Amino acid sequence: MAWQWFHRLGSPRWFYEKTTPWLPWLATLSIALIVTAAVWGLAFAPADFKQGNSYRIIYIHVPAAFLALAGYYIMAISGAVGLIWKMKLPFMVMKSAAPIGALLTFVSLVTGSIWGKPTWGTWWEWDARITSMLILFFLYLGMIALQQAFQHRDTADKASAVLALVGMVNIPIIYKSVDWWNTLHQPATIKFTSKSSIDPSMLYPLLMMVIGFYCFYALVLLLNTRVEILRRENRTQWVNDLVSAINKRA
């Protein structure tokens, strides 16, 4: 009995139907939070006493980097769940997480590079944090490539899950890179265990943007997973019925 919810979670159809009502809420919430936080961060938060206005890039750079890392956890954990319990749905989540994570890592690299120019005087530096993020980007690209490299769905899923798990090694390196090496990249601004090194007037819009990005990530991951479910279940009766229902409405 206690495990019933867990097995239901493995059912793509149940997941598809359950998540439908969440979508408009997630969309509204994430767009409202991101737009408000962007206006706040760009126009109303005070300028940094050292970096001036260029620091405003933090409001998108940090949330994108957070989600690039959180997305990797989600991808690797779903891969592990799929391998251990031989469930179909986690593999679909894993596959959907790869391109989203790749794009968010790309955003954090590009915005970081643009921020670096006025702040450090260079677009790129082979600094520990930046290099480990670049490796994360390549891991995501590797996941996308591996998904397409196999004829059989099962083989592709298992191989990519193994790659995702091996790539986990990189995650603590990224977190600790600013402490372990003497880097150009500044140390963490938001700390959970001690006082953050940022004024509340700058912190609140940042936290708002981080929450907005989390909601947006959840929305986009759901949308992609749902399309993947439809594709893989395209021969089932419930998908057929769903398509005819859309046909009738149109």
Add this chain to the structure above:
Amino acid sequence: MKFQFESIADFIAMNGHGPYVWASYAITFAVLVFLLVSPLLQKKAFVKQQQKQQKLAQASDIASGSVE
């Protein structure tokens, strides 16, 4: 909370940091829009293709006489 700039022109220029800040935001928002739109388009394409197949299946059912 107050607007941090003297004028709109000042806001856009951001003391010379404008191009960096606006480029970063533009790239980020372009990616976010892409992330949101691409699964919606993929779903649309999937539904279209399935409908085509359903029609083909119906046509062959009628042709073979299994449906009156």
